[in-house]
Amino acid sequence: MAEESSRRLSGLELLKQGAEARVYRGRFLGRAAVVKERFPKGYRHPVLDEKLTHRRTAQEVRSILRCRRAGISAPVVYFVDYASNCIYLEDIVGSATVRDHIISIQQAERDMEKLYPLAEKIGQVLARMHDEDVIHGDLTTSNMLLRSSAEELNLVLIDFGLSFISALPEDKGVDLYVLEKAFLSTHPNTEKVFASLLKSYSAASKKSSAVIKKLDEVRLRGRKRLMIG
Ligand SMILES: Nc1ncnc2c1ncn2[C@@H]1O[C@H](COP(=O)(O)OP(=O)(O)OP(=O)(O)O)[C@@H](O)[C@H]1O
Numbered sequence: 612m613a614e615e616s617s618r619r620l621s622g623l624e625l626l627k628q629g630a631e632a633r634v635y636r637g638r639f640l641g642r643a644a645v646v647k648e649r650f651p652k653g654y655r656h657p658v659l660d661e662k663l664t665h666r667r668t669a670q671e672v673r674s675i676l677r678c679r680r681a682g683i684s685a686p687v688v689y690f691v692d693y694a695s696n697c698i699y700l701e702d703i704v705g706s707a708t709v710r711d712h713i714i715s716i717q718q719a720e721r722d723m724e725k726l727y728p729l730a731e732k733i734g735q736v737l738a739r740m741h742d743e744d745v746i747h748g749d750l751t752t753s754n755m756l757l758r759s760s761a762e763e764l765n766l767v768l769i770d771f772g773l774s775f776i777s778a779l780p781e782d783k784g785v786d787l788y789v790l791e792k793a794f795l796s797t798h799p800n801t802e803k804v805f806a807s808l809l810k811s812y813s814a815a816s817k818k819s820s821a822v823i824k825k826l827d828e829v830r831l832r833g834r835k836r837l838m839i840g
């Protein structure tokens with residue numbers, strides 16, 4: 612991380628080293644923060660790389676702000692440094708990813724009743740996000756956090772680097788298809804749980820019928836591709 616950026620932070624701790632970004636935890640001007648740093652990739656042409664990295668950083672910030680303006684939970688953006696492609700975000704303290712949460716529920720109990728309220732909540736939040744024409748682009752259960760809270764389910768969306776703005780039902784359908792694939796492969800035997808997610812999405816979104824129709828088409832295309840390939 613650039614020297615200047617690291618000076619704004621204290622007590623840096625590497626949370627996650629990914630292929631595209633490093634995520635650190637620390638404090639930013641006294642507040643609990645995470646920093647997402649998109650670093651240069653040696654295998655890409657430097658000019659193209661900088662362009663792509665800049666675009667992802669900008670998209671991430673734009674979509675977070677758009678969600679927050681619409682009342683959809685996403686981390687507060689504290690600061691953006693385009694020189695080092697770093698985003699300084701509110702640390703959702705004490706949160707767990709939806710992925711880890713589901714895994715621990717599946718391990719602890721045999722019946723999965725507890726997963727239904729969560730699935731319904733996810734469906735509602737995604738419906739609102741899509742009604743704002745935000746396409747997440749990388750919906751997985753790792754990119755959703757559950758804020759620790761007494762009884763209320765408090766879902767926070769993160770990781771908007773591949774997001775974009777679109778009103779097209781097709782883009783929304785593909786967004787849900789990506790989640791469906793990730794959800795069912797990460798969490799076995801959750802077909803019914805995912806179905807309830809889609810049901811609550813449909814009930815909550817004003818424009819869901821065209822989206823679900825597209826989702827069905829995309830599924831069919833996926834299956835045909837499997838049969839041919
Ligand atoms: N604002 C935040 N508050 C708390 N934890 C966070 C926050 N942002 C990210 N994390 C943690 O860091 C992980 C990685 O963050 P993020 O998904 O944004 O980066 P990524 O490199 O794109 O990850 P991936 O490759 O899994 O998509 C998250 O799964 C989550 O556990």
Ligand SMILES: [Mg+2]
Pocket residue numbers: 753754770
């Ligand atoms: Mg992620």
